[in-house]
Amino acid sequence: MKSKIFSACVVIPIGLYAIPALAQSKKSAPDAVSPDEIIVTAQRIAQSLQKVPISIAAVTGEALVRSGVTTTTDLPQVAPGLVISRNVFNIKPFMRGVGSALSPLGIENPVALYVDSVYIPNTGAIFFSFSNVDRIEVLRGPQGTLFGRNATGGLINVITSDPSDKFELKAEATFENYSTNTQKAYINGAISDNVSANIAFYNKHQGQGWGKNLITGQDVNSSRETGVRGKLRVDASEALSFVLTGFYTDIGGDLGLARVTIPGSVSADGYTGAISIYDNRGAAPSGGKGTHAGVSLRTDLDIQDNLVLQSTTAWQHASNINRWDIDGSPARGGDVLSDTDQYSFQQELLITRKSDAFDLTAGLFYFQDISKYNNIQIDNSASASVNARRVTRQRTRSYAAFAQATIKLDPRTNITAGLRYTRDETVYDGRRFAVAGNASPPGTLLNASLGLSSNDGALSWRIGIDHELGDNVMAYASYNRGFKSGGFDGPSVPRGALEPERLDAFEIGFKSEFLDRRVRLNVSSFYYDYRNIQLAQVTPTGSQTLNAARAESYGGEAELRVLPEVGLGRLEFGANMTLSHGTYKSFPNGPIGVPKPATCTPVPTTTGPATGGNLNCAGDLSGKKMIRLPDWTASLNFNYTVPIGAGELGLSASYTYNDGFFWEPANRIRQRGYGILGGEISYGFDDNRYKIRVFGRNLTDTKYLTQGSEGAAADLGSPGEPMAYGIGFGFKF
Template structure:
């Protein structure tokens, strides 16, 4: 181990182990030593028996067991919910090499996880919004433990302490909060247990990376349980090099902690307090350079590999977020009542060289965005005769502050400072009821009314170099000069859902649904004097089948859908190089997605095979005012207005698939060996409505080999991701300054050792 790795080990792993040891000592003193005859991992076994919301998967030898999900805000079997859902446990995610939200697409058909300036922007079935600006929310929502993560940059985090992930396709705006037009990703973390137990892992990977995690849970007092999860990674060496500044780029360093305290408030009530904090430094998705074969303004082309650049400002992406939440659950007669209160704070400091060349064409240095949110939800579940119902109220508040100095040596009018803020208030009332017509036939209907108000304030002032007026600090634009009814907007919308489902048997169910999704209108803090874009609406028609076949050894879930999408919100790069929001007119999306899980009979050990695919046809039905760009021979692009009607929608690959196998083999010495491999394929997609910039097809292959010691407490693993080192981009941008891209990760590999107690 080299000197830099040793320093990283001291900085990262030793504090991690120390904090784990301190927590372990405290909890062990409160609860007593663990029973060595019952060694367990991080609480999965106990909670699977105690908590009906935990996925319960039977051993392979006895077929597939139920996975219990909360897609309809109550605990139900995955196979009984009339929604297209991918539900993956933490163990399956780890074996597939999915360690953060950016890599979820590997195991989820129809999901694109684009990385934009250190933010994750999910697209489900082609529905999403490249919303890197503060205060805007995506068309596909991200929730953690029932709390909406509305800031795109907040959606980049490791999947440590995760119990499971539920990916719901199609509009979910009836029962879930805001802007779940394309669907939502719901990340459910572990709840604390009264039994003292835990685990830790440390590992090392290429690019001089050290990583580690720890989890511990136990009882603090009668009726009080707590847990603590910590995670950290430190990548010393970047994937590439900035040849102009002679520094590494494309690196990731972060530390995160999450804790819950669950308190029993009597026999029928529980309060759970949660706290989390994370700090990340990464320029992944932010550092870019001209695409291969393209020239930026000034005639400068790419240098080195796709992982290199020659930008004139140092790469920087610093994300800090923290939050506190309170969930109270209690039973009142036949009613199950839940309230969720949550406050979140997210801050991003970043540098951006949009052209990735030594020439200062357009750059933002020391950009700052701070977003505070508060949400409150009341949820009631109950039954009246053959009717099961859910109803609730939801309130959401957001304040997004943005400040960015923009500088250019090429376009003098780009030397400006943007200072703006946007306030959002949202109120919703919703309800859904399921009528059990017979034991096999169910009818479901739901309504939600949402009222949103947004107000923007901001000024654009000149920086040195701006041609007129002379001198810095002069006001170029201000919302004070905009009519009040333009800078203060409100929208109201009724969304709905109707479903019929029928069970042919306990193992075969079919369903058909119709639903409407709504994404609120919004201002752009990067262009505060521009009018707000109109709300999106999406009408979805879907039918599917869910079946467990051949003695529950084969699970087959298939869905077909048709979307009518109106007023699509799109992001483009304006004349001054900043993101600008526009409405495309209409789009039409249709397709099929399917998932198959098979427990294969083998003489020795357990073998599980998984396969999934998504076929998508997404196009702009009408988009006459699209912004097109034509490359200039001397570099850069010339903008024009074109008609994108009939063009393929952005981020909408025609075909994606994932195939994996997971095999475990008991050894003669009492230990267990395991091997997992996952192959994800994407046949390519367009980055722009013009259909000029296309990401070619690519393959991602991940693999892992494990050995579990006979005591089932120690485990070692060796892993590799992107084994064949397939080169691709995770973000491509086009504008007047040229076509640029940010690369996805190259091949990474490493080893780790873990212990459960």
């Protein structure tokens, strides 16, 4: 299988190139139709998607709605190679196998998220829904030069609409099964000659859960979310403008908290799992709430033609209070309460210059983060030693300077070189106290890690070349270095810092449009050498983060878009496919959960039929597959709009298939292959000012997990959304 995947990754870019190359032998007609050209800012300047020598999936806000993508967890449906798992309210993106399964505060995910040029460090704060999104860019591979901050595996770049002087008013209400209703509204317009503003509002409430707690009879797996984002734009002159942004999000529910025993697993009390993955039986009530608020100021100054200075200043605060049952059983074997706060400040200065000879981007970046576990407490009736609460504080200061230049050797060939130096300084304090049930009196200091410090500094870079092989055909190759600082595993009160990650990525690919630009074919392939990987293990006291020594992976993506000529209306097809393979090349003393009865020595072994629960062992995991890295994924989608009567009928559908992957490095529990089908039928009338639509997500009611882990009491997981369907009514002016 390994050789087949490797061959495919090489053959796809080379073999498929023959199609666009032949098609370009005939020059496109002057009036060729372009299939909705998308402008992206992947290199911090506005460029056509087809001109950027990076593997990117870019989707407009309208396309997100048609595809049924409503939150960050749905993004894999439109971004091949992206896998998103959810633990509590934290969203864990994995791109080409690079990601973090259980990122505690202070250990940021290696797939970075930016919203309107602002870095979002809190993984619990990126669980948000899309309301006024202009587009989303998913950049694959290290983006360590221009974005830098922990963008080892890639970047999810969300761009929301800026204010303009054009009046816009749009709103929609939807009603779905599980007593779910959603309201969205957006208004934009001029306040005065030089001042404009917009505001977007989103509210979702799920009144009925996907399942039941079999012990209490209460609903489980439900959520609510309210958010507002507003912008004020001031054009002080033709050369100087300011955009002030403020936002607030409030989330609640128990998605990812009401965990279930994975089918096939035996829990410590002999339970083998309910018929439905949506039902759980935790003795402690599970649920949580979180808020995320922030403000930012972006200043743009046109110094002279094609020379622009941009300043971005931002402050954020994220707060989460969550409670869950760590063993998922009625035995009250580990009730967890977590209360966290995270404050961050960033300042970036960015200067860009475009000319006929070269393009230059350079900048300075400062980031400060304070992450606090005000309380993380475990109450376990079965094991007195774990009854404790921990109070921790971690402060990180990060400094970076970067520059990237693209030199135009001739009209068809460009060379790109970029360099970034990042230095992170982290200070950590953590204390662990006894609580009722512990052998020591409540309040007793059990252990402490005070004044720990970590200083990580490293260079990251990008070296690349791209060449236009013909009209609308570009080939490229690049070598990128990604860096992610070490830091401390906040909730575990560690004795030392983690090692920083390093990723060397090699990529080749091409981008093409042919047949009068009605067909777009983009293909890329990669090879990764990944060192000091930060992975997590679930333990009886919560979780801990550790370093794996080294992994190696390779694969590729192919994306096809077709805009065929039709007699009436507009028809569009899309198809995507990824192939990948990755293994841990060196991973001594890796975490292994072995079903009991079990022994850890001389090697981790199950000694008989599973009796319940797991023994936490360590062993050599070299040769095991990387987690959250499917062998292949594929998706198909179509969208057709046609005028009927005084209005327009819209038909769209999408299907995404994931071949499955392992949840843990020991490769014992696996998410099986699964497919998600979604669709929508809409009708807009009065020039699409009013629209009614019926829609469905997961129409085949596929059962799958969005998170899985090997726990001491059982193998536990969180279910993905079951079949959802509804109707929406909207208007716009």
